[in-house]
Amino acid sequence: MEPIVYVALGAALAAGIAGAASSFGVGIAGAAAAGAVAEDEKNFRNALVLQGLPMTQSIYGLITLFLIALVSGILGGGFKFAETTTENIIKAAILLGAGLTVGLTGLSAIPQGIIASAGIGAVSKNPKTFTQAIIFAAMAETMAIFGLVGALILIITGVGF
């Protein structure tokens, strides 16, 4: 494949997988939120906060998409790796790897949604568990943060601006 395909794939997968995972995560937690609110409206505030947690992975994906587009020249100038040389293929592969890292670690939004869903259930039964439920769900976020940091290192050191 041409370098442009790898670069485009890297950008698309970063935002695409992380975004899709976020939507699944928010969906799972949202269904739980609806269940909790159906029984008691007072659960709305707590459920809303927990439901929103899996959304952050899509933001990381979007940041990565912009970075890849920026360093490869898709944004703000001509594409830098148009020629199919080994060097360009390697740089394109690094950008694909960075995108994949964020995309795949962004999948943590799904288990985060599951944890948030169980957390919404626990908070509906006992509102005092709200802080703990947030902490449990936030744990899944760490993997996405690691992925974003890894991708930034790959992009900056492997390709550079």
Add this chain to the structure above:
Amino acid sequence: MRKVEVSTITAILDTSLAVIFTWVAYKTGQILWKYTPYSYPNARIRAMEARLFTEQKFNELAESKTLNNFIMNLEDSDYKPYLTSLPVLNSESIDRALDRALADTYELFYRILPKRSREFFKLLLEEWDVRNITSSVKAKLRGEVARDYISEIGTMVEKVKAIADAKSLEEILVILEGTEYEEPYQKLLLKEITPEEFETELYKNHYLKLSKYAATRKDEEKKILQEFVKLKIDKINLSTILRGKAHGLGADKLRDSLIPGGKVKRKTLEALANMEDVEMVLAELDSTEYSGIIREHREEILEDISAFEKAFDRYILQRMAELTRFYPLSIAVPLNYILQKESEIRKLKAVTKLIEDGAKPEIIKRVVGELP
């Protein structure tokens, strides 16, 4: 050379992408299939759990003194719609209203649970049919008013009412025609089996259905449902043996009443049935996983076998609560809730009956505290 290098790199990249995506898609699909369907029902059930009555609420209800006050104390509860328009205010009408509330809970679970597991709640509801049919038929055979023995809950409430109102035993056969209960009832009519054997056969068939259903599920659903069904079967079998021994029955009489499919193996059940008395049965049970129940309640069980049933019910509740904590997005949550709801309704029924009988609040509190 350069061309080969480029194609090698792209080949490695393409293969890696294909492998990664296949694995990720499979795993993600598996996770989503497993947990997503339980997200809505379980959060809703957890919110319902928050409204289950505490010991303090039961103490307040015990202080009601009159059934009118009792109803007023339940105004802010889920039972309000069922209790507001009772034609007559007595413990029987309240019992029926509470049964309707329980039936609606089953109905709600059937509606909101995923298709792959909701049928289990329909099967659980059928246990009420078995209870109602056996109670009505036995009452009819004793010449008593069968209506007093039925609960308005189950999958065939109208048929059960018709059975209770039937003028002859043959009329019941017509009502049961086409149902799974027709054949055993026919045997009863032909005197091929006794009323006790009729009851055992109905329960055996029911638990066989539950076991079969649980066995056809997958992963943790199978594990949870099998645990639940096995515990229920063990409770029936062990209390049958204990009651039998308390009445001096031999193994030959007890053997046919035992339901297969529990955790306690047939061989152990056989050994228990062959024991001389209750004390020996309890000693033998000490080597099973129910030793905790036996050690804690030995003296009470020796005095009254119902202490074993109560302790076992508490054990099932405790086991289901454990599974709920371990599998928060699974069928354990609705099962645990329905057990708690049944327990709550059992206690409420006891409170109404005791209030009607003019029992003192202290006695009501003690009785309610002893109930599982």
